[in-house]
Amino acid sequence: xxxxxxxxxxxxxxxxxxxxxxxxxxxxxxxxxxxxxxxxxxxxxxxxxxxxxxxxxxxxxxxxxxxxxxxxxxxxxxxxxxxxxxxxxxxxxxxxxxxxxxxxxxxxxxxxxxxxxxxxxxxxxxxxxxxxxxxxxxxxxxxxxxxxx
Numbered sequence: 305x306x307x308x309x310x311x312x313x314x315x316x317x318x319x320x321x322x323x324x325x326x327x328x329x330x331x332x333x334x335x336x337x338x339x340x341x342x343x344x345x346x347x348x349x350x351x352x353x354x355x356x357x358x359x360x361x362x363x364x365x366x367x368x369x370x371x372x373x374x375x376x377x378x379x380x381x382x383x384x385x386x387x388x389x390x391x392x393x394x395x396x397x398x399x400x401x402x403x404x405x406x407x408x409x410x411x412x413x414x415x416x417x418x419x420x421x422x423x424x425x426x427x428x429x430x431x432x433x434x435x436x437x438x439x440x441x442x443x444x445x446x447x448x449x450x451x452x453x
Contacts, residue, residue, distance in 0.1 A: 381424030
């Protein structure tokens with residue numbers, strides 16, 4: 305999906321990760337919009353950071369040889385969900401169902417933990433109902449890390 309004119313780079317979020325209970329640095333792929341202005345468009349789904357979604361435009365500054373995100377410039381309209389399945393073997397079934405809704409997801413190194421991109425053109429209500437039902441069944445827990453819907 306990479307276009308020839310797009311230049312990809314890593315941008316970094318520095319924050320306290322309340323899931324891992326530690327200071328954390330998360331890198332996300334981004335395209336350069338205006339390097340001199342420090343603007344970048346996020347190209348993958350944040351796994352732990354909250355308040356940001358895929359396709360958001362962010363402002364980043366160079367610090368110690370890495371681009372550190374300092375703020376949001378423009379929302380994409382996408383939402384980010386972060387999900388933990390209590391039994392790792394349930395993750396595949398949940399991911400497949402989310403794909404059927406039209407969502408994309410990205411796995412992490414933590415068993416059963418992944419993030420989900422709900423694009424702006426999707427109806428969030430049935431997705432939320434599905435996740436609430438699964439949470440009630442104690443299959444998973446989720447948080448709306450960045451909700452634009």
